Amino acid sequence: MKRPKSVECKTPWQRQEIPNIGEETVGLTFDPLRPVRRGLLLETAKFFWEWGQKENTHVRLCGKHGVDTSHDFFIRLLTKDGWLNDTNIDMGLYLLRVRQTIYANLVRSDWAIVDTLFQTYAAIDLQHMRLYGGKEDRTHSNALVKMVNGKLPTWGKPWSSVKIFFMPYNVRQKHWVRLVLDLTSCEIFVYDSNIDLFRTHILVKAVQPLAKLITPLLEEAGYVGDFPLRKGEWPIHRVMDSAQQVGGGDCGMFVIKYCDFLSWNVELGKISNEAMHLFRLKLTVDLLQGCYNI
Amino acid sequence: MSRGRSDEDTVKLKVRYNEDGVQTLFRVKRNIKLQKLMEAFCKKRSLDPRSMQFTFDGVGLKKNKTPEELGMVDGDEIDALVHVGGA
Numbered sequence: 001m002k003r004p005k006s007v008e009c010k011t012p013w014q015r016q017e018i019p020n021i022g023e024e025t026v027g028l029t030f031d032p033l034r035p036v037r038r039g040l041l042l043e044t045a046k047f048f049w050e051w052g053q054k055e056n057t058h059v060r061l062c063g064k065h066g067v068d069t070s071h072d073f074f075i076r077l078l079t080k081d082g083w084l085n086d087t088n089i090d091m092g093l094y095l096l097r098v099r100q101t102i103y104a105n106l107v108r109s110d111w112a113i114v115d116t117l118f119q120t121y122a123a124i125d126l127q128h129m130r131l132y133g134g135k136e137d138r139t140h141s142n143a144l145v146k147m148v149n150g151k152l153p154t155w156g157k158p159w160s161s162v163k164i165f166f167m168p169y170n171v172r173q174k175h176w177v178r179l180v181l182d183l184t185s186c187e188i189f190v191y192d193s194n195i196d197l198f199r200t201h202i203l204v205k206a207v208q209p210l211a212k213l214i215t216p217l218l219e220e221a222g223y224v225g226d227f228p229l230r231k232g233e234w235p236i237h238r239v240m241d242s243a244q245q246v247g248g249g250d251c252g253m254f255v256i257k258y259c260d261f262l263s264w265n266v267e268l269g270k271i272s273n274e275a276m277h278l279f280r281l282k283l284t285v286d287l288l289q290g291c292y293n294i
Numbered sequence: 295m296s297r298g299r300s301d302e303d304t305v306k307l308k309v310r311y312n313e314d315g316v317q318t319l320f321r322v323k324r325n326i327k328l329q330k331l332m333e334a335f336c337k338k339r340s341l342d343p344r345s346m347q348f349t350f351d352g353v354g355l356k357k358n359k360t361p362e363e364l365g366m367v368d369g370d371e372i373d374a375l376v377h378v379g380g381a
Contacts, residue, residue, distance in 0.1 A: 067354060068356070068357070070344075072344065076379075081381075083379040083380060083381045084379060084380070085377045085378060085379040086347075086377055086378050086379075087347070087377065116378070117349065117352060117354075117375075120312065120373075120375055121352065123312070124310075124312060124373070127315055141352075142351060142352070143349075143351055143352025144352075146351075146352055147352065152352045152353065153352075170378045170380050171380075173378050173379075173380070174379075174380050174381065175380045175381065176380040248381040249381045250381075251380050251381055252379075252380055252381075
């Protein structure tokens with residue numbers, strides 16, 4: 001039987017200008033624990049109740065550059081300890097990139113973020129390399145080169161213009177960690193919200209293909225940085241004192257919050273496991289509005 | 295009069311499944327919505343469409359776009375990627 005066509009469901013905030021940062025808020029410090037307005041929460045709850053009644057509908061998040069999301073997207077996001085998938089993480093990071101571009105005077109500018117597709121394309125690239133006999137002079141995936149040059153993802157920045165970049169990385173298809181690639185020292189730092197899950201050598205082995213790929217890729221993309229590139233594999237360091245989750249399920253949210261807090265120079269110690277369900281709610285509201293409430 | 299599709303109306307696209315690297319070739323009309331192609335691929339490979347995302351040149355494909363709108367030409371490769379999650 002033919003499946004009925006999915007119809008777009010409009011959010012109450014679609015095509016509205018959201019007064020996110022007004023004159024009165026500019027200059028204030030960012031408070032990551034600032035609560036979402038009660039009225040906004042009620043509107044969100046009402047929207048979800050109404051959307052839940054409609055079958056075969058989807059919501060377009062963040063305008064034309066965003067994605068069409070089904071109920072499942074928000075179920076994953078709003079369920080306490082719910083596993084986030086790549087789409088959830090990409091949309092969370094998308095908002096950070098928008099915020100960095102729009103509020104350039106408020107947010108640190110020396111970083112860039114790639115989305116989960118970087119890891120996927122890097123894996124495809126490595127498959128090609130094996131077919132190519134491991135020779136170094138092959139051409140890399142066009143998508144990866146575009147990411148280095150800031151043409152992808154949307155609102156991306158050229159890596160030549162930044163000192164560090166953040167990358168979500170999935171280990172063994174069951175755990176998200178965040179990688180920080182320091183372009184000044186050519187090192188990779190792994191922020192893991194559950195350090196008991198994998199031993200360090202397993203984590204290093206998982207990240208190693210990327211560590212080998214990065215220098216040839218940057219050279220091919222014509223990367224020109226302030227510091228010379230390391231020849232060969234980049235060293236990988238595991239950060240042992242990063243904020244930790246309790247139980248399973250929140251690693252994806254930790255990845256988003258690590259990037260969020262670092263981009264504002266907020267202490268990572270403020271990422272509290274107890275507040276994670278509230279961060280999930282806040283991210284939901286922000287995604288529906290298509291902007292980042294500070 | 296021939297009822298077959300002429301080469302000008304159609305485009306040959308490769309869909310590459312990232313789990314095994316196998317490519318599947320499709321010949322589709324230039325003005326057909328890519329949703330049809332995605333569904334056909336998932337059916338052929340017995341995959342759940344909800345667990346898949348499709349990208350072209352590093353950009354996520356929208357279901358309601360057509361090959362013509364995206365400027366696709368013969369031999370272009372679409373990547374079929376499995377969503378990954380983590381806890």
